[in-house]
Amino acid sequence: MRIDLHSHSSVSDGTQPPADVVARAAAAGLDVLALTDHDTTAGLAEAAAHLPPGLTLVPGMELSCAADGSGVHLLAYLFDPDHPELAAELRRIREDRVLRAEAMVHRLRAAGVDVTWERVCAIAEAAPDPDGARGSAASVIGRPHVARAIVEAGAAADVQDAFDTWIGSGGPAFVARYALDPVRAVGLVRAAGGVCVLAHPARSEGTLTGAVPEELAARMAAAGLGGIEADHPSHDADEAERWRAAADRLGLVVTGSSDDHGALTGHRLGCRTTDPDAYARLVAPATGAAPITSG
Ligand code: AMP
Ligand code: MN
Numbered sequence: 001m002r003i004d005l006h007s008h009s010s011v012s013d014g015t016q017p018p019a020d021v022v023a024r025a026a027a028a029g030l031d032v033l034a035l036t037d038h039d040t041t042a043g044l045a046e047a048a049a050h051l052p053p054g055l056t057l058v059p060g061m062e063l064s065c066a067a068d069g070s071g072v073h074l075l076a077y078l079f080d081p082d083h084p085e086l087a088a089e090l091r092r093i094r095e096d097r098v099l100r101a102e103a104m105v106h107r108l109r110a111a112g113v114d115v116t117w118e119r120v121c122a123i124a125e126a127a128p129d130p131d132g133a134r135g136s137a138a139s140v141i142g143r144p145h146v147a148r149a150i151v152e153a154g155a156a157a158d159v160q161d162a163f164d165t166w167i168g169s170g171g172p173a174f175v176a177r178y179a180l181d182p183v184r185a186v187g188l189v190r191a192a193g194g195v196c197v198l199a200h201p202a203r204s205e206g207t208l209t210g211a212v213p214e215e216l217a218a219r220m221a222a223a224g225l226g227g228i229e230a231d232h233p234s235h236d237a238d239e240a241e242r243w244r245a246a247a248d249r250l251g252l253v254v255t256g257s258s259d260d261h262g263a264l265t266g267h268r269l270g271c272r273t274t275d276p277d278a279y280a281r282l283v284a285p286a287t288g289a290a291p292i293t294s295g
């Protein structure tokens, strides 16, 4: 069993529609894929409608959290998307993402970068599904869309350069956005019947060390966190080992996943995977939704 529990589509900041993501997952030899777009489940219906035979789709999402001004990402699985408090928080995050992206465009224009709000929106809404099955799944806007507009405007060589020069944390056009306290977020996902995993803990944007403090991971564990994504393509071997050990200390499952964003990054579906026993242990307490199989 090959299991990848972290992927993005063009419904957030990936570059391919959900139908293409599940097709690529099957082509990569995966048996289980979680679609985890940022702060939305809007891509799941299309992914489920195009699910190749033999592939199991785990409904998921990557929830934007922040602690002490630094980004902490929480992967949530198998929760009830209609849970009122969780749904309200997701709406608030998505609405603030729009305001914040507009504010970044203003800052860029004031700095002489010729990006327009119309162009950023067009990039965010791009890549419609050829079958038209994507329906009204509105894209969740994120900095990668702004970064691509900066590159188009000639003010950065590539997306990475756009983050480094303009919109990375602390950059001249960076604007923060609303995000959840990670301990509260774990409680919300659990209340909605879901389970959650601390995403890429060695890559917390904005901290001096670049990592989530283990003390915070411990408080998240006490609130019902199920696992830690120790095996992430951005982690080096020492970081992966360090977070495997932390998961052991905290009694949490270790997951591995690709965090595939299509053409935005080089991290391909299946480049990291989760052990089947770890997956079974992780999802056992979930009651908010079920994995989806085709046919
Ligand atoms: P946002 O959620 O709008 O704050 O944007 C964060 C997203 O930008 C992450 O999920 C990554 O996909 C991407 N990202 C973050 N930092 C970088 C970076 N330094 N270079 C390229 N992409 C990045
Ligand atoms: Mn992303």
Ligand code: MN
Pocket (backbone or CB within 6 Å): 062, 073, 199, 200
């Ligand atoms: Mn992330």
Ligand code: MN
Pocket (backbone or CB within 6 Å): 006, 007, 008, 062, 259
């Ligand atoms: Mn991600």
